[in-house]
Amino acid sequence: MTSTWFGLEIAKRGTQVYRKAMDVTGHNITNANTPGYSRQEAVISPSTPWTRPDYLTAMTPGQLGTGADVKEVRRIRDYYLDVQMRNSGSFEGYWEKKLDMAKRTETVFLEPDGRGLQLTLLNFFNDWQNLNNSPQDPGVKKAVKETGDELATIFRQMHNQLSNIDKTVNSSLQYQVDQVNHLTTRIAELSNTIINVIGNGAQPNDLLDERDKLLDELAKFGHISVDTQDNGGIEVRFIETSGLLVKNDVNGKVITSKLSLVPYAGKDGNENHLAVDGKDVINLTTMADYFNTAPEGAGRGSILGQESARLENLSVSNKLDLLAKSIIDRVNEKSGLPGPAKITKPFSFFTGNGAADISLGDEIKNNPEVIIGENALAVAQLRSTPIRTLTGDEDVRNGRTFTDLSQTRFTVEGPGGNKQEIDLYLDGELALGYRNFGEIKAAMQKALDQKFGKGEFTVGDDGLGHIVLSANNGEGTLKVQATGSNIGLSYLFGQPKDAYVLDTTFENFFQGIVAQVGAAADHHDNMLENQQAIGQQIEALRQSVSGVSIDEELTKVIQYQYGYQACARMISMQDEMLDYLINRIR
Secondary structure (H helix, E strand, C coil): CCCCCHHHHHHHHHHHHHHHHHHHHHHHHHCCCCCCCCCEEEEEEECCCECCCCCCCCCCCCCECCCEEEEEEEECCCHHHHHHHHHHHHHHHHHHHHHHHHHHHHCCCCCCCCCCHHHHHHHHHHHHHHHHHCCCCHHHHHHHHHHHHHHHHHHHHHHHHHHHHHHHHHHHHHHHHHHHHHHHHHHHHHHHHHHHHHHCCCCCHHHHHHHHHHHHHHHHHCCEEEEECCCCCEEEEECCCCCEEEEECCCCCEEECCEEEEEEECCCCCEEEEEECCEEEEECCCCCCCCCCCCCCCCCHHHHHHHHHHHHHHHHHHHHHHHHHHHHHHHHHHHCCCCCCCCCCCCCCEECCCCCCCEECHHHHHCHHHCCHHHHHHHHHHHHCCCCEEECCCCCCCCEEECCHHHHEEEEECCCCCEEEEECCCCCCCCCEEECHHHHHHHHHHHHHHHHCCCCEEEEECCCCCEEEEECCCCCCEEEECECECHHHHHHHCCCCCEEEECCCHHHHHHHHHHHHHHHHHHHHHHHHHHHHHHHHHHHHHHHHHCCCHHHHHHHHHHHHHHHHHHHHHHHHHHHHHHHHHHHCC
């Protein structure tokens, strides 16, 4: 039989339950606009009934309830939406960095505003045309010298600006790596506190919210994989599976691994890597852009976005170098400046090897009269003469696996019309199987030297994994064609057609660089807008689950208030009954 105080105890429990439920609801309302906060809910369930049947308990018809208890304060969270939001944040961080760097690169190119490289290049060839009309006019020769000097200066300035942008990349990458280490340290510290709270039988909802918010921030730097344990422990992998930054030790504590930047890595010293606890495990350069066989984390997060933007900037810089080198070589070749009688080497109108160091020759600077006006027409005609550099479209940065000899064959036709079949297997001694980018370029250079003669062609790359083929002599169009099937052509140069032809002038080539820069900025802007829209949709879904609705919470407050008042009324009634029983019955 229940005691005299049984009903009073039930009512007391009711007031405690509703008071706690109102406290939870009040906590929700005050944090309705707190970023990262998840709605909480008091889970009310019946308390243990009287009596619980067992071997020594007297059986009675049915059981009497003992009221209710708050079993837990539950955090409303959808793990699936968390994963989607973090993936979206990784893509958003990626495109934000690429857009930022693309806008910086755009500032280097003043076309069509201002007196940029294109207008200066036009004036340069126009001055040579004027010199052809007046071959001995010292004033026109001086004009040729001045526009040549201006052209060289603009090349150097543009190269320096692009180099300065490139130099900021590593400092930015280092800053982001430091931020990642800071976030992982905070995640580990929070996780250890969470483990202790759960071990003491409590539910650390606010701490879990704070940890999830830190994970969202971490995802913006790179793709993360999160594995949580029931005891509150956590493992976090960064960018790829080998990047385990947060883990559990043998003592059940959460610890971190230190992430560090490894610049100037790789065989050629032109890659950026990440090391975990000193071990080089993540190649940022090969994972900078997404491709079909890329690991899951490729092309995500601001760190890889920064590296991808560096490679795009390098591609633009390399093309500017190619243009400058072509102008140096062709103008020197056509201007035909002889040296003094005791010097066999002729004067050079331009000196240098590219945009970085292009300059007027000392003889031209000191005395423009040495310019041969009779050669002016040949120089002026270079404006409409195709340059002899070809850039492929296929990204061979990660190497190629050659399984068939047809993949190693293609045909090259030089500007002079000399046409040779190139076989990287026979002529370049490239063995079948996997070969990295450097091995492919070396084999191609060796094969071209054997078929055309040493020094006729130069094989390089544009920094984005595209093969760059330059002819060093001859007039006309440079062509790369298929041999038999087009497998070798498409496998190495990315051209499904039968021939890959370069037929562009200096001005058109530069216009292509400007178009590439502008198109990249526009593309990155569109991709960022799309990703932000996707992120907003996912966040709206997450808020519909985890967010706080003030109207809904106020409705709960009224419900709990009525419940509390009813329980208080029950206590009052029990008090009256006991008063009557104790004081009035004689």
